[in-house]
Amino acid sequence: YGRKAKNTWMRAEIFKLTRNIVIQGIPVGSDMTEFIGAEFIRTGQYYNLKQNPRGGHFVVAHTPKKQIIQGVEFAAMGQPGILGRYPLHFHSCGNVDSGTVVKYNSIHHSKQRCVVAHATNGLTIKNNVAFWAHDQCYMTEDGYEHSNKFIGNMAANIQRAAYWMANPSNDLIRNIAANSGTGFDYGVNKDDGINGNPHHFSYKHKIPCQTGGMENDQGCTHAS
Secondary structure, three states: OOOOOOOOOOOOOOOOOOOOEEEEOOOOOOOHHHHHOHHHHHHOOHHHOOOOOOOEOOEEEOOOOOOEEEOEEEEOEOOOOOOOOOOEEEEEEEEOOOOOEEEOOEEEEEOOOOEEEEEEEOOEEEOOEEEEEOOOOEEEOOOOOOOOEEEOOEEEEEEEEEEEEOOOOOEEEEEEEEEEEEEEEEOEEOOOEEOOOOOOOOOOOOOOOOOOOOOEEEEEEEOO
16 A cells, blocks of 8 residues: 555464363264254354253352352254253352353353353453353343353354443453454443343444453454
């Protein structure tokens, strides 16, 4: 463009999906292509996602006590069309212990989302990787979740948003999204305020400032 050339750093993120501890929704040795569906593999269209067999789901429910979920591989998880059946789900835990953390895990080939915080506040979700998920990936669910921290996570090949916040009062710090419907998305209804329905009140690419002094150094998005 007639300007002086400048050096540009071009880096690719590399992440490992395997872990020694595995929670898997299909029998060991099963074909992941068969789980997802050959028609989806052929067309790449998410509406061709194979509904059965359903994947597994892992939930921490109704407890604010300290939980540490670390170094686990969650494979072939998620149950499409069934509310609350996600690979890793904190459900109605309220204000959790400050030591509660989800870190160094991998989630791949999920038929419904990745890591979901529902009615849970103060959770740290850090340095996890996710590959191939139907619907959103890292997310808060209903709009009244707050003070959760998403730090240094990676998401790739996600159908909708890699990171979807139903309330901007959560921290997004140095996360990475690649090849997803959108990178970072908020479910904000311009008429009624915060609303937790990502299919109706999601304004893509319009990222509002955090409220309540929350940190918003989101990270970067590639080809989303």
